Amino acid sequence: MNQKHTPFVPIIVLAFLIAGVLPAFLKLYYLNMMTEIIIFSLYAVSYNLLLGYAGLLSFGHAMFFGLGAFATAVAIIRIPELSLWNAILIGLVMAVVAGFVLGFLMLRHKGAYFALLTLAFNALFYAVATKWHSVTGGDDGLSITRPALDLGITSFSLANLTSFYYLTLVVVGAGMVFCWYFTQTAMGKTVLLMRENEERMKFLGYNTHVARLILFTFSGAVAGLAGSFYALHFQFVSISAISIDMTTAVLLMTFVGGTQKFWGPILGAFVYIILQNYLSDITDRWPLFMGFIFVFMVMFIPGGLSEVITKIQQRLFRKGNGNDDQPVSVEEAIS
Amino acid sequence: MSQIPVFFLHGLAYAGLLFLVSAGLTLVFGMMNVLNFAHAAMYMLGAYFSFSILQRFTGQLWISMIICPILLFILGALVERFLLRRVHKFGHVQELLLTFGLAYIITELVKWYWGNYPLAVNVTGFLNSTIPIFGITYPVYRIFIFLCAVCVGLIMAFILYKTRLGIILRAAVNDSEMANTLGVNVPLVFMGVFAFGAALSGFSGVIAGPLLSTFPGMAQEILIDAFVVIVVGGFGSLGGAIIASLIIGELQSFGVLLFPNLSIALVYLLMAVVLIIKPSGLFGETE
Numbered sequence: 001m002n003q004k005h006t007p008f009v010p011i012i013v014l015a016f017l018i019a020g021v022l023p024a025f026l027k028l029y030y031l032n033m034m035t036e037i038i039i040f041s042l043y044a045v046s047y048n049l050l051l052g053y054a055g056l057l058s059f060g061h062a063m064f065f066g067l068g069a070f071a072t073a074v075a076i077i078r079i080p081e082l083s084l085w086n087a088i089l090i091g092l093v094m095a096v097v098a099g100f101v102l103g104f105l106m107l108r109h110k111g112a113y114f115a116l117l118t119l120a121f122n123a124l125f126y127a128v129a130t131k132w133h134s135v136t137g138g139d140d141g142l143s144i145t146r147p148a149l150d151l152g153i154t155s156f157s158l159a160n161l162t163s164f165y166y167l168t169l170v171v172v173g174a175g176m177v178f179c180w181y182f183t184q185t186a187m188g189k190t191v192l193l194m195r196e197n198e199e200r201m202k203f204l205g206y207n208t209h210v211a212r213l214i215l216f217t218f219s220g221a222v223a224g225l226a227g228s229f230y231a232l233h234f235q236f237v238s239i240s241a242i243s244i245d246m247t248t249a250v251l252l253m254t255f256v257g258g259t260q261k262f263w264g265p266i267l268g269a270f271v272y273i274i275l276q277n278y279l280s281d282i283t284d285r286w287p288l289f290m291g292f293i294f295v296f297m298v299m300f301i302p303g304g305l306s307e308v309i310t311k312i313q314q315r316l317f318r319k320g321n322g323n324d325d326q327p328v329s330v331e332e333a334i335s
Numbered sequence: 336m337s338q339i340p341v342f343f344l345h346g347l348a349y350a351g352l353l354f355l356v357s358a359g360l361t362l363v364f365g366m367m368n369v370l371n372f373a374h375a376a377m378y379m380l381g382a383y384f385s386f387s388i389l390q391r392f393t394g395q396l397w398i399s400m401i402i403c404p405i406l407l408f409i410l411g412a413l414v415e416r417f418l419l420r421r422v423h424k425f426g427h428v429q430e431l432l433l434t435f436g437l438a439y440i441i442t443e444l445v446k447w448y449w450g451n452y453p454l455a456v457n458v459t460g461f462l463n464s465t466i467p468i469f470g471i472t473y474p475v476y477r478i479f480i481f482l483c484a485v486c487v488g489l490i491m492a493f494i495l496y497k498t499r500l501g502i503i504l505r506a507a508v509n510d511s512e513m514a515n516t517l518g519v520n521v522p523l524v525f526m527g528v529f530a531f532g533a534a535l536s537g538f539s540g541v542i543a544g545p546l547l548s549t550f551p552g553m554a555q556e557i558l559i560d561a562f563v564v565i566v567v568g569g570f571g572s573l574g575g576a577i578i579a580s581l582i583i584g585e586l587q588s589f590g591v592l593l594f595p596n597l598s599i600a601l602v603y604l605l606m607a608v609v610l611i612i613k614p615s616g617l618f619g620e621t622e
Contacts, residue, residue, distance in 0.1 A: 051428075055428065057428045057431055057432070059435070105607060105610050105611070106610075108610065108614045109614065111427055111428075112364065112368070112369075112370035112427060112431060113370075113566075113570060115370060115431055116370060116562045116565065116566065117562075117566065117610070119558075119559065119562060120559055120562050120563055120566065120603065120606060121603070123555075123559040123603075124599075124600065124603040127599040127600070127603075128599070128600065131596075131599055244555065248435075248439060251432075251435070255432065285443065285447060287439070287443050288440065288443040288444065288447065290439075291436055291439040291440035291443055292440065294432075294436045294439070295418075295433065295436040295437065295440065298422060298429060298432045298433045298436055299418065299421060299422060299433070302422075302425055302429060
């Protein structure tokens, strides 16, 4: 099993190295975009744990993202001298609690019913964020300043973007690696097999409800972490962070990138953020283009860009069996 | 105390509107097992079409009430035939994603064509007047909405339970393969049901325009409320939709009167309570 995944480790190391030297080459504008891409990659990866791995279609992922963002921002504003780690931790804990409680309520249903419930609860979070003006700032949003990074021996100011970029790369990147590790654990595989045949898993003695709840909470927590970094990156949180548009964004990223591969959502986040930056310069109607791209992909390329890439790869290198590097395929999970 | 009848009637009017929207949604879900996220977007489209029609024929709401459902019926039929049917083989997640994408596109198109701001739709004549009822004077239009909902509900119940068409529909739901074997054109039935759902959403959009004014966020607002109606009433249950619409309409109306700060959360609280006590909804079949 471990041997099979060794190719992944060099890829991860390489990705970190490339991302690590980027600030030397990129202009500030692009570095800003790169930070955003890393944060949204984590958000999309957490979403894909639900959609791709567990087959749960959620329309309410922004509630965890927004909760993480708001909890971090409110904590920084309300608690003086709060360290960066504690601010992030507060966001994370809030997302875990929300994920557990809401998961308990919503996971009683599957399929369309679950999708509907997630959308409704996202709307509740949005409504509360809009109306609870004294805490969330309502339509005005919240402005924060990033606290300094305290490493015990020494502390760094995160005022300039490059140092914040490195922090994001390390922490958010570690989050993504941890998500990948999660999918390789027995727990991650249980979820995958449950998607394929839940009856059988129940029969084999697995408690599918608990497994799904753990996955949902984990995915919510990761989205909360992404939200915390979103707040720290922009140093501003508005209610759009918790709105259904933010759910739509992650859905588009994940789906465009492809749900069948672990790296699909990361690719999707790249494409989405870059497209958003370029299209919004050209036209005000870029959401419309994204909508058309999305519907086109749903109809003709349900596997997303990662499927296209994998197919090209297979053509070029004539791999006999296409399951070599599919973290989501069942063949591998049970081998 | 004169407020109570006012708020009661407000609640009834909103309940009527909610029923019109959620009836189409629950019908399509019950028949085709497709949760149509684009339903509310089609409702919005109905409202905007009606706005444009009323600009040409001022005050002639009945023209919109005939034309908009026809336009939406055609749109619904096209969507089912050329989009939904093709992704059907990929499974339910794909169908949901498709309708979600469609809702997104329709909303963006509406913002593009009509602008991202509210447009007022006015009715004239008798519908714009007030009548005395329960010792107060009350706008006719809100009562008209409620009566429309009652009529639509009765017509739907009549078709489903008293006609041959209704028997075919229910047969196609129960066992579509068997119905197909017995000579029922099931794909055609599904196309008709989806198109009828779209027409119904268009009709409710026309009705909603003068009450709530027409704006790009109207789809999302009603969609959430209609979803809550479906959760509370039970999936695919027409009777559940009626009761749940009434409960939620009145709850929203009296919520504003009694707990102004909590009113937005009341509906969700109700939903959470129903989920805990009876996850399948008040009138839903247990899974």
